[in-house]
Amino acid sequence: MKHESIEINAGLLIILTLVVVSIGGLVEIVPLFHIKDTVEEVKGVRPYTPLEQRGRDLYIREGCYACHSQMIRPFRDEMLRYGHYSLAAESKYDHPFQWASKRTGPDIARLGGKYSDEWHTQHLIRPQNVVPESIMPPYPWLLKNELAYGDIENRMKALKMTGVPYSLSEDEYQANVAEHGKEMADKLHIPNARATLEAEANGRNLDGDKSRITEMDAMVAYLQALGTMVDFKQYEQGYFANFR
């Protein structure tokens, strides 16, 4: 085929361009599906509970990722400020992951447990109530809106299709019991989802009002889970370096 015939045939030019571009894409992307050596083997990483998962949906809805990253990079200054750098394994059940790339606010990959539930509630209602210097906008409706969780089973089923180990069958449930213990496995069982969510929201009562389950309950539950799943005291630093 002469070069000229490609140049003068727009359709052929488009097809051949697509072929060339997709080769470049495939070479970059396909190996990532096969490389197993980069995902750390660590204990503790689990799917989000139904309440946390709904909180995560709200996190995405409100666009929190536009100002907050969830990715502590392996640099000394970041370790000193934010804690242990993020592992690939820690976001393996995040679809899509919330690494983000811009830090207008601080990184929140290890926010869980850092502040009290009360603080988070006050902070989200109006950040300047607790941090006068803050430029974060307020999210007062989280406390006003009742949490919609009628479709929680379907949301979990959808995530299950992407590989998140929520359980439907007895076998899957038992696998979760072995991996995460009975208490957590119960929370990750899809048929229990609604009852689990209600129990968790009322048990922790994050928004201070037991009569209803608000979006604040879900959001704070999610924020308090961030970065808390892996116990880094169990591992030597050199261990994680084997996965790079």
Place this chain on the structure above:
Amino acid sequence: MANPANKNSKQVETTGHVWDDDLREYSNPLPSWWLWTFYATIVFSVVYWILYPAWPIGKSFTRGIATVTVEENGQMVEKPWNSRTQLIEEMQSSPSAVKQREYIEKVGKASYEEILANPDMMAFARSMAKGYFGDYCAACHGSGGQGNLPYFPNLADDDWLWGGKVDHLQASINNGRKGNMPAFPVQGEAMDDLATYVLSLSGEQVDAAAAERGKKGYAMCMGCHGAEGKGNPMLGAANLTDKAWSVINIPAAGSLEEKKRLIGGVVNKGIQREMPAFASRLKPEEIKMLTVYVHELGGGQ
């Protein structure tokens, strides 16, 4: 296509393709600086592939031949270079890390008395802890430790709910605190009298007869706040006889009625406050420096 008349210097060849009868494309060579830069990037990438992690092979990838020397189990070992081994090396032996560690170890071994008496260690603890305080404490207690009522107590005064000695402060940071006062459904005149009595404890000018009547109602408060209202740091119960208020802002209240209303609110609603535990998040030396910092901040006891 540029007008050939402008290219008066020398004749440039065309690619030989002709469109629409007279449309031709010049075949100018690339500028040599650009071309050589391009070749240089190719050479660079080959060197990079050899030195650093690069090519995927099956389930693994090439690790590269560059190495980093790190300490592992007391021995210096060579490890393949990657961002994580480099970080380990930097945490172990970068000049600032070495300098810092020297002090951190010194502070870690010293007792609180020794640190408080040593200006050098204090200066170090102060500058390190300022960062920790900003990151872990200031969100609630304010950047200067001024607190944020009604949820987060003031750390910059010398009034301590849970005790102001270094041991108390360290325990607070390590294990967190759960402040809890139950709600008491006292209403009407009884509440008014009780509030009057509570105000009288800290020397507020109030109606003595009403305060006397309120003293009876105070009986239910004694379990925690003590018979004389001195509080109990074991329970985090506030001292009601000083003028420092850790939940409601009495000094800012305009009138006596407003002050009584504020006290009534606390009695009727109770208090649930929680400070998270930091023992699993911060290292013992970091908590030590933070303790010293907070102790100094509030004129600790």
